[in-house]
Amino acid sequence: MGTACIKVTKYFLFLFNLLFFILGAVILGFGVWILADRTSFISVLQNSSSTMQVGAYIFLGVGALTMVMGFLGCIGAVNEVRCLLGLYFTFLLLILIAQVTVGTLFYFNSGKLKQEMGNVVADLIRKYDANSTNSLQDAWDYVQAQVKCCGWVSAYNWTENEELMSHSEVTYPCSCEKGDSSLLVRKGFCHSQSNSTQSGNNPEFWPVFQEGCMEKVQAWLQENLGIILGVCVGVAVIELFGMFLSICLCRRIHSEDYSKVPKY
Numbered sequence: 592m593g594t595a596c597i598k599v600t601k602y603f604l605f606l607f608n609l610l611f612f613i614l615g616a617v618i619l620g621f622g623v624w625i626l627a628d629r630t631s632f633i634s635v636l637q638n639s640s641s642t643m644q645v646g647a648y649i650f651l652g653v654g655a656l657t658m659v660m661g662f663l664g665c666i667g668a669v670n671e672v673r674c675l676l677g678l679y680f681t682f683l684l685l686i687l688i689a690q691v692t693v694g695t696l697f698y699f700n701s702g703k704l705k706q707e708m709g710n711v712v713a714d715l716i717r718k719y720d721a722n723s724t725n726s727l728q729d730a731w732d733y734v735q736a737q738v739k740c741c742g743w744v745s746a747y748n749w750t751e752n753e754e755l756m757s758h759s760e761v762t763y764p765c766s767c768e769k770g771d772s773s774l775l776v777r778k779g780f781c782h783s784q785s786n787s788t789q790s791g792n793n794p795e796f797w798p799v800f801q802e803g804c805m806e807k808v809q810a811w812l813q814e815n816l817g818i819i820l821g822v823c824v825g826v827a828v829i830e831l832f833g834m835f836l837s838i839c840l841c842r843r844i845h846s847e848d849y850s851k852v853p854k855y
Contacts, residue, residue, distance in 0.1 A: 600843065604668040604836040611833060612661030614826045619654025621822070622647045649693045653686055657826070660686065664833065673841050680837045687830050690823050705809060712743045712804075717751045719764075721779035729778065732766035736776045738811075740804035741767035747794055748803065755780055758792045767799035 660682045667675030715731055735741055741764065742748030749755055749764055758780070765777035783798060 600836060600840045601668050604833065604840055605665055607829065607833050607836060608661045608664035608668065611664065611826075611829060612658050614822070614829065615654050615657025615659075615661055617654070617822060618650055618657060618826065622650030622652075622654055649689060653689050653693070656682065657686055664837065667837075668840065676837045676841045680834055680841075683830050683834050683837070687827055687834075690827055694823055708808070709743055709805065713748065713751070716742060716748050719752050719754070721754065729776075732764075732778045733776050734804060734808070735764065735766040735800075738804055738807045739800050740802050740807055741800045742803045743805050744803040746797060746799050746801050746803070750794055756792055758782075760792065761796045762792050763794075763797035763799050767797075769798050769800055 660679055663675060663682075664679045666672070667679050712731065715727060719728060719731075746763075746767060749767075755762060755764070761783035762780050763783065765779055765781040768777065768781060783796065
């Protein structure tokens with residue numbers, strides 16, 4: 592009966608670690624996405640707060656370590672090696688603590704993150720140069736075109752850009768233009784084809800989206816950070832289950848044969 596129980600626990604732990612390895616790859620993927628994305632809100636966020644970058648590196652570390660631990664747990668479970676199972680339990684505990692730290696970091700800094708992002712976007716709009724090539728400017732053009740918004744609070748945020756407002760004819764940010772069906776994101780400033788007799792660059796005559804990006808950005812953040820934190824919670828539950836199985840298996844293994852451990 593005891594032998595059968597050990598076998599059942601062993602193979603449950605093996606299957607668990609296979610799933611654990613996959614989930615580690617998911618966490619690692621989140622970290623890579625945050626650091627590599629250059630065409631969405633994430634690019635703007637990385638320049639608005641160091642919190643996002645720190646969180647991304649923690650995700651990378653936790654994801655990589657989770658995958659290693661999943662592999663280590665598989666070897667320890669199949670070969671019934673207590674030292675590997677004990678090491679596996681220890682690292683699982685460390686990973687769990689790191690995930691709780693990341694979750695707490697994001698939760699308590701969400702308000703600060705939004706405020707810092709608003710300040711960065713306002714500064715970006717104010718200093719926007721239509722003739723320069725800048726990855727942050729390109730990211731914001733992409734955001735406005737894809738989300739169909741203009742400015743941070745409203746399109747009037749662009750009136751703070753001296754280059755734009757220096758035009759005597761109606762000129763506006765190209766990425767804000769309504770009804771633009773082009774698959775390519777337009778950059779820089781565009782001149783209106785309107786035959787309006789109004790003099791000066793009056794924002795009232797800009798053919799752009801009037802709604803600001805703030806609310807949509809916050810909704811996007813809420814949705815995506817919720818997904819990330821949800822995955823972390825799911826992984827944490829699985830980690831607790833793995834810790835429980837590893838302890839049970841360790842207690843039932845009274846002797847171990849180190850010759851079973853693969854040598855590379």
